[in-house]
Amino acid sequence: MARPSVEAERREQILEAACTVIADVGLQALRLSDIAKVAGVSSGTITYYFDTKKDVVNAAFEFNFSKSLERRQGMFESHSSPIDALRGLVESYLPADEHALQAWRVWAELWAEGMRDETLQEVNERLYGQWRDLIAEAIRAAQEEGLAEPGDPEIMSNLLVGMIDGLAVQVLLHSRHMTVDRMRETCHCMIDELIAKHPRPTTPAMAGGPAVSGLPPVE
Amino acid sequence: MARPSVEAERREQILEAACTVIADVGLQALRLSDIAKVAGVSSGTITYYFDTKKDVVNAAFEFNFSKSLERRQGMFESHSSPIDALRGLVESYLPADEHALQAWRVWAELWAEGMRDETLQEVNERLYGQWRDLIAEAIRAAQEEGLAEPGDPEIMSNLLVGMIDGLAVQVLLHSRHMTVDRMRETCHCMIDELIAKHPRPTTPAMAGGPAVSGLPPVE
Amino acid sequence: MARPSVEAERREQILEAACTVIADVGLQALRLSDIAKVAGVSSGTITYYFDTKKDVVNAAFEFNFSKSLERRQGMFESHSSPIDALRGLVESYLPADEHALQAWRVWAELWAEGMRDETLQEVNERLYGQWRDLIAEAIRAAQEEGLAEPGDPEIMSNLLVGMIDGLAVQVLLHSRHMTVDRMRETCHCMIDELIAKHPRPTTPAMAGGPAVSGLPPVE
Amino acid sequence: MARPSVEAERREQILEAACTVIADVGLQALRLSDIAKVAGVSSGTITYYFDTKKDVVNAAFEFNFSKSLERRQGMFESHSSPIDALRGLVESYLPADEHALQAWRVWAELWAEGMRDETLQEVNERLYGQWRDLIAEAIRAAQEEGLAEPGDPEIMSNLLVGMIDGLAVQVLLHSRHMTVDRMRETCHCMIDELIAKHPRPTTPAMAGGPAVSGLPPVE
DNA sequence: AATGAATGAGGCTTCATTCAT
DNA sequence: CATGAATGAAGCCTCATTCAT
Secondary structure (H helix, E strand, O other): OOOHHHHHHHHHHHHHHHHHHHHHHOOOOOOHHHHHHHHOOOHHHHHHHOOOHHHHHHHHHHHHHHHHHHHHHOOOOOOOOHHHHHHHHHHHHOOOOHHHHHHHHHHHHHHHHHOOOHHHHHHHHHHHHHHHHHHHHHHHHHHHOOOEOOOOHHHHHHHHHHHHHHHHHHHHOOOOOOOHHHHHHHHHHHHHHHHEOOOOOOOHHHOOOOOOOOOOOOO | OOOOOHHHHHHHHHHHHHHHHHHHHOOOOOOHHHHHHHHOOOHHHHHHHOOOHHHHHHHHHHHHHHHHHHHHHOOOOOOOOHHHHHHHHHHHHOOOOHHHHHHHHHHHHHHHHHOOOHHHHHHHHHHHHHHHHHHHHHHHHHHHOOOEOOOOHHHHHHHHHHHHHHHHHHHHOOOOOOOHHHHHHHHHHHHHHHHEOOOOOOOHHHOOOOOOOOOOOOO | OOOOOHHHHHHHHHHHHHHHHHHHHOOOOOOHHHHHHHHOOOHHHHHHHOOOHHHHHHHHHHHHHHHHHHHHHOOOOOOOOHHHHHHHHHHHHOOOOHHHHHHHHHHHHHHHHHOOOHHHHHHHHHHHHHHHHHHHHHHHHHHHOOOEOOOOHHHHHHHHHHHHHHHHHHHHOOOOOOOHHHHHHHHHHHHHHHHEOOOOOOOHHHOOOOOOOOOOOOO | OOOHHHHHHHHHHHHHHHHHHHHHHOOOOOOHHHHHHHHOOOHHHHHHHOOOHHHHHHHHHHHHHHHHHHHHHOOOOOOOOHHHHHHHHHHHHOOOOHHHHHHHHHHHHHHHHHOOOHHHHHHHHHHHHHHHHHHHHHHHHHHHOOOEOOOOHHHHHHHHHHHHHHHHHHHHOOOOOOOHHHHHHHHHHHHHHHHEOOOOOOOHHHOOOOOOOOOOOOO
């Protein structure tokens, strides 16, 4: 009496729990028994579905990011302009709500662990690449509609995505200097300055500028 | 006649070793006995100078970053123009040589650990703030000499430093997309586009652009 | 079909071993690995059933004394007179055979440890109280049959039990002055003098005395 | 420039500290460094005066008890009657003030440790014997003045001293049943009943009794 | 005579993994 | 399929002891 989907379902249940626990206590303090508890299964079940702890962790990393990407896929259609879609993408990635926070925490753990783990490097290369491409695609679409400055969309994407990652780290560390609100505005600022089409100034005095400005002061 | 500063010396010796080991095997796999071996002392000596493993690790994080900052302090004078100084700062922070790589790896470990450790968050806030200020200072100096675009130096600093961190993570993960060379050029690109003064174009066709461009293709 | 009471059985097995080892080498030198060896389980099994070493030790103390008491429960019925029952109780408590010796040694360790441990003080209060009550009950029964002198049975019990403990300590320390035989006779002497009904002397000259006497010389 | 007494003085200083710490934290948790701190010397000094920890402990036990005995020596003269002297001895041994409590605690630690240590058994045999003899001597003196019942003073001493030890243990364990006040009265009760001369009753009805009675109820 | 920096053996505890049921 | 009892390797930490000064 094989219920073929039981296995897949169980796996997902375990990986979901793994992500929760990783986000919660970190890879350092992660115990399989914690995952078991959160997943509502016995510790033996974990190793029934995954050979080693490392396997669980790696699968959880993959699971975490592919789920994040999935959520982004339909995002394009729901925006009127490609620039708005870009801003929407960025907004959805901010470590603002619990959902995004957990995903970010897991991702940050992957970064630390991935420095010495080729498998995780592969995961990063593959899934992170998709995320970067998503951004690049949005930029390219905007350029095609004449809403974005010219320039290599891939480079622009690197600039933006790199910055998002760096700022997110500071938010995750509860930096008083870099709150999530400040991060949001900083991201929009970069889109304004580097990506979105600059309205041509009419008076020479304003030509080329005024550049970066206008964020509210910290705190 | 007391041995004058055996203690301070020994502490530094241990912390140096700790950074080496953290960069090498990660916080996860860090064993005090490894640090002891690298430091050339007994394992007991470690806990003679630091109460717990956590204390060693926290002190090592602090040590790692304050040493990095120290190395940057004299960097201003050695450059002819503030923009060059800025580029020099960025260059010195690239995860290019073994020295910088180790510092980056340790720093990345702090990020992961710091998400749940207030003490490390303090370290980040304090030392990372100094690094951001260093960059902001360089930008301000360039603005005063008319070499940089106007705009809030702090925001500009956040844009640049954030991006550096984000790109560095990818380099540390051996991303095929983001090598250290690509990172360098991406950083210079951002300085060109956002910070350094744009030579005013003579022909309207070129006005405001051409923006991001010119990096060699990946791989 | 769950293994029915593996847990209870295993616990008892471990506590039995713990008592043996405590009696053998003392609390001071007690190692969990020794208990494991005697119990025939792995060291991990110990901490699987008991969170900490302290938990094992406390449970062992409780186990040791409640088992001792259990053995005494049926003792009443097997004696013709309450005074004989009392003497039987005392006899069974002498540190004479290996069984009683082990129980005494464990108990003596509890005394030392209990001076600073409230949990053990509770154990002592509860179980030691039962033992004292057992004696008081025997005295009361004897009084009711007119075989014992009048007087508060609880005080009499304190006198007797206190003395038993004090003398036992000397026996446990292998005092040449206080052997187990001497202890036995000293206990009977106290029962004779203070508890058992004194046959009324016929001649006034002997009235009330001669009291304590008649033990063989030491050694 | 030898100050010959420095050594003796230092030793005593260390032993005094050792007794304090043993009484305070127990033999189990005793660290030489604690003794050093209390004695106001370096940890090295301890092992300069004593080869091993065991040596310190054994010497401390001896020191503890011989000092207790010393304090008792002059006690005989200060009492008008030998029975009062006996009661005075008992009173001075009650674990009532801080001084006596510390001595008792150390002594109780010796009991636990002494079960497996011949050296400590010797200390017990020798010093405990002196204490028992002191009591026996007081009883003998009382008998000679016709104030005590006849009977072997040594046995009487065993009865009394044994009971004191047993009751003291309960007091040290903070038994709610056996407080120091209750212990005092129980001791006097035993002296009344077994040792002090009973006033001959005038009426036959009272002959031989009333025995043990009259203590206030517990708590 | 005294110090205290340094050692390293040893034990408790954690926890991934195994496996009988 | 799933369990959870049992294992045992491994590491942090404690602390008596040593020894250069």
